[in-house]
Amino acid sequence: MKAEELIKKYLEFFKKREHTIIRSAPLIPENDPTVLFTTAGMHPLVPYLLGQAHPGGKRLADVQKCIRTGDIEDVGDNTHSTFFEMLGNWSLGDYFKKESLTWSYEFLTNELKLDKSKLHVTVFAGDNDAPRDEESAKIWKSLGLPGSQIHYLPKEDNWWGPAGETGPCGPDSEIFVDTGKTACSKDCKPGCKCARFVEIWNNVFMQYNKTKDGKYEELKQKNIDTGMGVERTTTMMQGKKSVYETELFTPLFKVLEQDSNNISARIIVDHIKAATMMLGDEKGVLPGKSGQGYVLRRLIRRAVRYLEKLNIDKKKISDVSKEVIKMYKERYANLESKKDFIIKQLNKEVDNFYNTLSKGLSKFNQLIKDKCELTGEDAFLLYQSFGFPIEMIIEEAKNNDVGADITGFENELAKHQELSKAGADKLFKGGLADNSEETKKLHTATHLLLEALRRVLKSDVRQRGSNITAERLRFDFKFDRKLEPDELKKVEDLVNEQIKKALPVKKEEMTFEEAKKAGAQAEFEGKYKDKVFVYSIGDFSKEVCGGPHVSNTKELGSFRIKKEESIAAGVRRIKAVLE
DSSP: OOHHHHHHHHHHHHHTTTOEEOOOOOSSOTTOTTOSSOOSTTGGGHHHHTTOOOTTOSEEEEEEEEEOOTTGGGTTSSSOOSEEEEEEEEEESSOOHHHHHHHHHHIIIIISOOOGGGEEEEEEOOOSSSOOOHHHHHHHHHTTOOGGGEEEEOTTTSEEOOSSSSEEEEEEEEEEEEOOOOOSSTTOOTTOTTOSEEEEEEEEEEEEEEOTTSOEEEEEEEEEEEEEEHHHHHHHHTTOSOGGGSTTTHHHHHHHTOOTTOHHHHHHHHHHHHHHHHHTSSSOOOOOSSHHHHHHHHHHHHHHHHHHHTTOOTTHHHHHHHHHHHHHTTTOTHHHHTHHHHHHHHHHHHHHHHHHHHHHHHHHHHHTTTOSEEOHHHHHHHHHHHOOOHHHHHHHHHHTTOEEOHHHHHHHHHHHHHHHHHHHHHHHHTOTTOOOHHHHHHHHHHHHHHHHHHHHHTSOOEEEEEEEOSSOEEEEEEOSSOOOHHHHHHHHHHHHHHHHTTOBEEEEEEEHHHHHHTTOBOOOOSOOOSEEEEEEETTTEEEEOOOOOOSBGGGSOOEEEEEEEEEETTEEEEEEEEO
16 A cells, blocks of 8 residues: 555545544644654644644544654664654544544554454553553453453553643553564563564543642543554555655655665665755745754755765755655645755755865864874764764774774763753753743734734745744744844834734634635645634734734733844844743
């Protein structure tokens, strides 16, 4: 079964069961300071999982484009890829465990024709916070699964959330397929590291709320959140050993003129695909020194290093990118409309990297002057600041008859990774579910800011990113020059003028086409039938948005711009607060 057929079958299956098929959210999360990229279908739906009404109703399904970078060092093995698509269906306070598990079972056995004897499931074993999930086990047995194919696992395996320190969470039930590989031991079961069992679907039951004092209370609105990876399921359905052997990657290897079993070639096509998707996203991201831009830059530069390793011309990067666009343009129309921009940015970053490498080689020669060994600190400097992979560092050291302190390098790398993890933990600490009054106010202020920029600059200013915490807003927008002090003052004054007018914030539900005709601001990609919310702030601003917002601008206080700066070519950033 091809990936396209899998997606079509999935969406049609849940459409027949009264689910609204919603469009994929952008890869760059809007107004979410807790994650750099959308890593699951659940992320864009957090406000609705918390109780806000969704324009599509209480039953939803989609195929969501995702980016995960935590496993970047594992890319190239049989299962890991940076960009992937996730199929999901949700119940927002409607159906619960029985329907969710029954439909999962029916889809796998009736639509995908999987052998029932090969299906294994896991359920929550219970602990002091919540009881053993006997309800799910009972449902699985009623569907025909014998007890030997139902496994109880602890919280670390069968529990989701909360996303932050507090919020919605609950047990889950994961579905695995027995590949038939030889068991590693008599206790081999789903979750075992030997990869005999491949996870294919996860059903999360959001039935608890974790409070600040660590208690787990029953939620009034119980939700269902499920996820099925397109790449992994396609691989399994086709009987392939690797995701790189499916049609989701094979056309890229043909362009590269390399075998799909070559690890270096896998890394190249994976990274270029992910980079293409980032550059072509509705919210857009450019190579940079921090955040999403840093991840994008790292992917492109890593691809270049492996191209050199295989002695492949750098022009192949744009060729592979064009093939990615061709493969996905029907599902993500933005890729085609931004094709020239994508290729231009890729080529620009590749050229910049070659210049950096040249500087790096010069720095290398300085570091080894009159020395017999390159220190671990120096090796890490070349790795971190000039993009030298450790293999290149070792090779250059060997060519210059000097040693390289690899142990010292690994220690420095470990320190850096620990700091990065701490930073990520801090980033995630706020939780995806921050729906506080402070964030509502700042989110509403971004609408006023965007419209004020348009009016003052007399330009079609486009949003390129937004990051909101309870303390401040950070707003990225497309503009090709630094704003003058008087322009910033005019923007600030115009926003405060609207706040003082006590403008009502009105929410309307309509289709994307209706929103477009009504003059609402949004990134309109392709044609969509699904409903959206349009927020109007008096007659000043009108935008397609998912919230949250205040009901009147008088709640905002005083708006103050603290900083305006460049973060990439043609992209500016404003940091502002409400006082």
